[in-house]
Amino acid sequence: MVRFRLFPSIFAFLLLFLINAAQAQLVSGPMLGHTELRTAKIWVELVPGSTATLVVKSTKDGKEVFKTSETTGKSSWYAPVTFDVVGLDMNTSYDYEVLVTGVGEKKPVVAGKGTFTTSELWQWRKPAPDFSFLAGSCAYFNEPQYDRPGKPYGGDSSIFETMAKEKAGFMLWLGDNWYLREPDYFSKWGIWYRAHRDRSMPILKDFLKAMPQYAIWDDHDYGSNDADKSFSLKEESRKVFTNYWANAAYGFNGEGIYSRMSQNDCDFFLMDDRTYRSSDDMTPTVYGKPNPNKRMWGPTQMEWLKNALLNSKAPFKFIVTGSQTLNPASPFDCLQDYPVEFEELMAFLDAENISGVVFLTGDRHHSEVIKYARKDKYPLFDITSSPLTSGIGRVFGTEKDNPARIANTLVEAQNYTRITISGKTGERIMKVEFVSIKGEVMGTWSISEKELKNK
Numbered sequence: 001m002v003r004f005r006l007f008p009s010i011f012a013f014l015l016l017f018l019i020n021a022a023q024a025q026l027v028s029g030p031m032l033g034h035t036e037l038r039t040a041k042i043w044v045e046l047v048p049g050s051t052a053t054l055v056v057k058s059t060k061d062g063k064e065v066f067k068t069s070e071t072t073g074k075s076s077w078y079a080p081v082t083f084d085v086v087g088l089d090m091n092t093s094y095d096y097e098v099l100v101t102g103v104g105e106k107k108p109v110v111a112g113k114g115t116f117t118t119s120e121l122w123q124w125r126k127p128a129p130d131f132s133f134l135a136g137s138c139a140y141f142n143e144p145q146y147d148r149p150g151k152p153y154g155g156d157s158s159i160f161e162t163m164a165k166e167k168a169g170f171m172l173w174l175g176d177n178w179y180l181r182e183p184d185y186f187s188k189w190g191i192w193y194r195a196h197r198d199r200s201m202p203i204l205k206d207f208l209k210a211m212p213q214y215a216i217w218d219d220h221d222y223g224s225n226d227a228d229k230s231f232s233l234k235e236e237s238r239k240v241f242t243n244y245w246a247n248a249a250y251g252f253n254g255e256g257i258y259s260r261m262s263q264n265d266c267d268f269f270l271m272d273d274r275t276y277r278s279s280d281d282m283t284p285t286v287y288g289k290p291n292p293n294k295r296m297w298g299p300t301q302m303e304w305l306k307n308a309l310l311n312s313k314a315p316f317k318f319i320v321t322g323s324q325t326l327n328p329a330s331p332f333d334c335l336q337d338y339p340v341e342f343e344e345l346m347a348f349l350d351a352e353n354i355s356g357v358v359f360l361t362g363d364r365h366h367s368e369v370i371k372y373a374r375k376d377k378y379p380l381f382d383i384t385s386s387p388l389t390s391g392i393g394r395v396f397g398t399e400k401d402n403p404a405r406i407a408n409t410l411v412e413a414q415n416y417t418r419i420t421i422s423g424k425t426g427e428r429i430m431k432v433e434f435v436s437i438k439g440e441v442m443g444t445w446s447i448s449e450k451e452l453k454n455k
């Protein structure tokens with residue numbers, strides 16, 4: 001009799017527990033964002049209306065050092081949350097847990113956990129530490145009812161499992177990080193939907209928390225194919241971008257997504273190649289002269305870049321932007337097709353004797369390193385990394401034997417890039433490796449900081 005009476009109550013308890021567990025879940029994440037000496041950002045997406053509590057403990061002694069909660073709006077379409085963890089110690093490891101309380105529930109459940117390590121204060125104390133980071137562009141997850149008919153465009157997503165195993169300092173997403181399709185980019189909701197849906201892919205889970213994630217955008221995660229400054233929903237695209245990434249900063253005065261980020265002795269200028277961009281179809285020249293109206297970054301961002309470069313003492317100064325910059329044979333858009341802006345940048349680098357400039361780009365659906373020789377100046381290089389999971393774009397026509405390409409750097413397969421910075425002060429070496437889905441090196445190139453200085 002007792003057993004018989006207990007059974008329904010146990011059953012009811014289990015049911016309640018299951019309902020609670022079902023609601024108290026993360027939609028996506030946790031994802032590690034901008035992490036530096038004494039702060040870190042941890043991103044999650046919740047079911048709208050639920051509450052997340054972040055608890056951070058010292059890995060060494062298990063002592064709680066930080067706790068914060070956020071309740072999301074029940075009526076919002078989606079509910080991404082970025083926690084700012086502050087007041088941390090330098091060069092220290094922390095464990096964290098994300099507890100979620102579902103809508104209408106009282107008890108939180110642990111919905112995610114991870115670890116992170118703050119940076120080391122090496123300045124004024126010792127040489128800059130060696131480090132590596134990853135980069136990649138063009139990530140496409142199939143969703144057949146909204147995709148173009150025929151062969152699926154998205155490839156093997158297990159590349160993210162390979163990347164999750166890397167012991168890298170951070171990941172730099174180089175644009176086209178998700179692909180807005182026709183059902184997405186005609187509405188504000190659609191732009192949110194795509195970021196929400198692609199971010200929730202389970203195969204990303206380990207990678208997103210394995211290392212800090214930084215991002216710029218290109219046309220497909222900003223708007224439609226080749227979208228430019230005229231894209232009507234660009235303010236909503238910026239909202240989505242800033243809600244789904246956790247960079248240190250995004251532009252100024254509520255415009256653009258550009259910012260500067262540093263890792264050890266290297267600086268990264270994360271450019272916005274869409275918000276201020278003229279149409280790719282605008283004529284590059286007028287009456288034989290560069291068209292002053294055709295710009296990719298726009299005058300305000302260019303002015304910012306120049307000052308940021310002057311302010312940098314880094315041996316390698318990475319200008320990170322979606323479109324290629326130096327490829328004379330590209331049949332597609334390239335900074336050189338914006339001659340006024342390209343010439344302005346080249347004149348600035350010359351006049352101010354800026355050393356160590358390297359471009360890091362995506363978009364092309366293949367990887368390569370392009371060399372741009374300059375008279376009496378050190379050559380410039382553009383490292384293009386693409387695609388992570390989208391279709392392959394094989395080079396054709398005159399680009400096949402592109403004389404500007406560094407030999408043995410063309411990779412026409414899914415890949416990501418691993419860049420390692422090592423060596424003594426004044427002799428730092430940058431090693432670039434294009435890595436396959438399985439973790440094999442498919443192309444490699446190295447350069448010393450000494451080769452990126454004018455004589």
Ligand SMILES: [Fe+2]
Pocket residue numbers: 175176218219220322363
């Ligand atoms: Fe693109």
